[in-house]
Amino acid sequence: MSDSTVKFNLNGHDHDDVFEAPLSLAAHANIPSISTYHDLYEESIKNPKIFWSKVAAHLHFETPSENGLEWNFDKRKGEVFVNFMRGARTNLSYNCLDRIIQKGHGQKIAYKWEGNCEHDDFEITYQELHEKVVAFAKVLRSRGVRKGDVVAIYMPMIIELPVAMLACSRIGAIHSVIFAGFSSDSLAKRIVVAGCKVLVTVDGFFRGNKFIALKGLAEEAVRLAGVDGHPIDAVVWLEHLKRAKVPAGAKVSDVTLDAGALTWDAAVKEAASLEDVIEWVESEDPLFILYTSGSTGTPKGIVHTTSGYMVYAYETMRNSFDVHAETDVYWCMADCGWITGHTYGVYGPLLNGVTSVIFEGVPSYPQSNRIWAIVEKYGVTKLYTSPTAVRSLMAFSTDLVTQHDRSTLQVIGTVGEPINPAAWKWLYNVAGDGKCAIIDTYWQTETGGHIIAPLPGATATKPGSATLPCVGVVPQLVDNDGAVLEGPNEGNLVLAQPWPGMMRTVWGDHTRYVNTYFSSFPGLYSTGDGARRDEDGYYWITGRSDDLMNVSGHLLSTAEIESALTAHELVVEAAVVAAPHDIKGQTPYCFVTLGKQTQLDNKIIAELQQIVRTKIGAIAMPAATDIQLTPTLPKTRSGKITRRILRKIAEGDQGAHLGDLSTLVDESVIKTLWAGRFRLY
Ligand code: PRX
Numbered sequence: 001m002s003d004s005t006v007k008f009n010l011n012g013h014d015h016d017d018v019f020e021a022p023l024s025l026a027a028h029a030n031i032p033s034i035s036t037y038h039d040l041y042e043e044s045i046k047n048p049k050i051f052w053s054k055v056a057a058h059l060h061f062e063t064p065s066e067n068g069l070e071w072n073f074d075k076r077k078g079e080v081f082v083n084f085m086r087g088a089r090t091n092l093s094y095n096c097l098d099r100i101i102q103k104g105h106g107q108k109i110a111y112k113w114e115g116n117c118e119h120d121d122f123e124i125t126y127q128e129l130h131e132k133v134v135a136f137a138k139v140l141r142s143r144g145v146r147k148g149d150v151v152a153i154y155m156p157m158i159i160e161l162p163v164a165m166l167a168c169s170r171i172g173a174i175h176s177v178i179f180a181g182f183s184s185d186s187l188a189k190r191i192v193v194a195g196c197k198v199l200v201t202v203d204g205f206f207r208g209n210k211f212i213a214l215k216g217l218a219e220e221a222v223r224l225a226g227v228d229g230h231p232i233d234a235v236v237w238l239e240h241l242k243r244a245k246v247p248a249g250a251k252v253s254d255v256t257l258d259a260g261a262l263t264w265d266a267a268v269k270e271a272a273s274l275e276d277v278i279e280w281v282e283s284e285d286p287l288f289i290l291y292t293s294g295s296t297g298t299p300k301g302i303v304h305t306t307s308g309y310m311v312y313a314y315e316t317m318r319n320s321f322d323v324h325a326e327t328d329v330y331w332c333m334a335d336c337g338w339i340t341g342h343t344y345g346v347y348g349p350l351l352n353g354v355t356s357v358i359f360e361g362v363p364s365y366p367q368s369n370r371i372w373a374i375v376e377k378y379g380v381t382k383l384y385t386s387p388t389a390v391r392s393l394m395a396f397s398t399d400l401v402t403q404h405d406r407s408t409l410q411v412i413g414t415v416g417e418p419i420n421p422a423a424w425k426w427l428y429n430v431a432g433d434g435k436c437a438i439i440d441t442y443w444q445t446e447t448g449g450h451i452i453a454p455l456p457g458a459t460a461t462k463p464g465s466a467t468l469p470c471v472g473v474v475p476q477l478v479d480n481d482g483a484v485l486e487g488p489n490e491g492n493l494v495l496a497q498p499w500p501g502m503m504r505t506v507w508g509d510h511t512r513y514v515n516t517y518f519s520s521f522p523g524l525y526s527t528g529d530g531a532r533r534d535e536d537g538y539y540w541i542t543g544r545s546d547d548l549m550n551v552s553g554h555l556l557s558t559a560e561i562e563s564a565l566t567a568h569e570l571v572v573e574a575a576v577v578a579a580p581h582d583i584k585g586q587t588p589y590c591f592v593t594l595g596k597q598t599q600l601d602n603k604i605i606a607e608l609q610q611i612v613r614t615k616i617g618a619i620a621m622p623a624a625t626d627i628q629l630t631p632t633l634p635k636t637r638s639g640k641i642t643r644r645i646l647r648k649i650a651e652g653d654q655g656a657h658l659g660d661l662s663t664l665v666d667e668s669v670i671k672t673l674w675a676g677r678f679r680l681y
Pocket of ligand 1: 414555
């Protein structure tokens with residue numbers, strides 16, 4: 001827990017705002033009424049073994065198992081662990097592809113790919129996707145990748161990204177997808193920590209009309225990992241630029257691959273004659289690692305294992321999006337570099353045999369109507385987006401939305417951050433024409449899938465609330481001393497029982513897993529979020545209670561940004577806090593002290609921005625106006641920086657009560673900080 005006590009936002013909700021589940025959906029929903037949900041929920045909690053075995057029966061297990069969930073959440077009673085279907089053997093790639101094909105759906109479209117530029121698209125069937133996955137699985141095996149080896153994937157949203165993920169799971173390798181917006185330093189760290197054998201990447205790509213020469217970043221990361229004593233065995237290069245449409249006005253630099261570089265196509269040809277091996281892995285064999293920010297600064301490699309993740313991805317996808325594979329055209333806008341892309345862009349949709357859209361580009365290119373143009377083009381029925389995307393679109397004329405036919409839309413989901421009621425209502429009224437279910441889905445990289453979310457055909461929704469727990473999930477609220485709070489209340493959100501899809505460990509650091517998630521409130525999984533439960537049992541997420549900030553739905557560590565800033569030779573000390581932002585939700589606000597230097601000129605500001613960009617990535621980069629010079633930071637007598645005060649100053653609310661200042665070494669610093677905040681020097 002940070003130095004602050006948890007704060008809860010009591011505002012932003014209106015008791016009268018209740019939206020019943022659309023009748024058109026309820027009429028043929030998988031879960032058609034709230035009483036059906038309550039029955040299922042009760043069964044899932046009272047008899048999880050039977051409940052989850054019924055879900056698992058929809059999927060293929062080469063070797064079955066009678067075991068259900070087994071766990072210990074209480075470190076005082078021994079090792080903390082979670083197992084699901086221990087002893088069973090299965091394969092996720094097989095379940096996503098071969099199983100669907102065997103059911104006679106090989107010719108069904110798995111993905112409709114929409115490129116960064118308009119009119120650059122193709123479709124791929126389950127059968128064709130299977131062929132690509134088998135071919136790339138052979139490539140990985142030909143490069144010595146075996147069960148349990150880790151493969152790094154650093155790619156934009158092109159079809160080869162899910163192909164590489166599915167190829168890993170086919171041969172029992174563990175994938176570690178690194179968002180292509182991350183820097184070479186971030187990629188190198190992740191390669192080193194997981195000891196990745198192979199890196200799969202691309203020469204370059206376009207985001208809007210911006211050209212990204214990924215080659216240079218990937219090569220630099222490989223070099224850095226080598227210097228650190230972790231050379232990569234092979235790099236597979238997908239030559240995306242050969243086929244990508246060049247946006248008008250884009251400035252393209254040369255990214256010719258080295259003569260000896262191993263290209264995707266050449267590697268596929270070379271490995272074509274090898275055997276297709278499906279590795280039947282054990283339930284608890286790791287499936288993937290995905291890094292998320294940690295409050296101490298070093299990212300945590302969240303580990304998900306096979307059967308539990310698979311069963312949970314399948315079930316939550318089916319329920320939350322009320323999947324009807326025959327008719328749905330589903331579009332998850334999240335990048336595969338994040339958990340949403342893993343669970344609801346790849347595994348969840350494929351396990352359910354759904355047709356999905358993958359979009360390589362950005363919602364604002366070539367114009368801010370792109371999302372709705374895509375919805376119209378493909379007849380999207382279910383759309384999964386983020387509050388940040390919604391807020392940025394709300395700023396434009398509604399014509400950009402209404403000029404497109406959206407009559408196919410039935411469900412619009414959001415994820416990643418709290419959705420403010422205004423954005424929720426815009427989705428409902430404008431984007432959804434008042435006829436769609438709006439589902440605010442709450443979950444984390446760690447939870448594998450949704451844990452609190454409405455059901456489109458059953459749950460009455462309230463703008464700003466993620467509503468009720470998913471089947472199998474037992475949320476509780478506890479106060480800062482760990483006492484369980486009953487009824488309508490506010491507190492720290494914890495989970496009292498495991499569900500199959502939850503994380504199993506932090507890669508290479510089980511102690512960190514226990515300390516981060518099971519130590520604040522012994523015997524309970526701590527989400528690190530605060531929440532309020534209303535009189536109907538609905539949950540309202542109020543935000544992080546630790547030193548993580550949520551920028552456009554991406555968790556960032558204040559400590560990690562601080563350590564990047566202090567790497568600048570002039571910076572003596574830095575403190576970073578979250579400041580509110582109209583579109584991104586939050587944004588990093590940085591206080592820096594410089595040695596002898598008393599001026600923060602534009603050159604230093606640009607260097608500080610760049611250092612954050614290089615060490616973490618563009619998403620963590622503060623705006624120039626959000627870097628403030630201060631001669632000193634407010635500290636307690638024991639030397640702790642009082643972030644509570646810095647947060648208030650970053651928020652810019654001079655009328656705010658700063659709380660008890662008596663523990664500060666020097667109270668006069670506050671005046672200086674305010675002066676700096678408003679550039680009064
Ligand atoms: O603070 C919560 C916020 O995002 C955190 C998880 O971030 P990450 O692991 O990156 O996963 C994001 C995608 C699942 C949570 O601890 N968060 C996520 N969804 C919501 C949310 N906050 C409020 N409402 C949500 N629907």
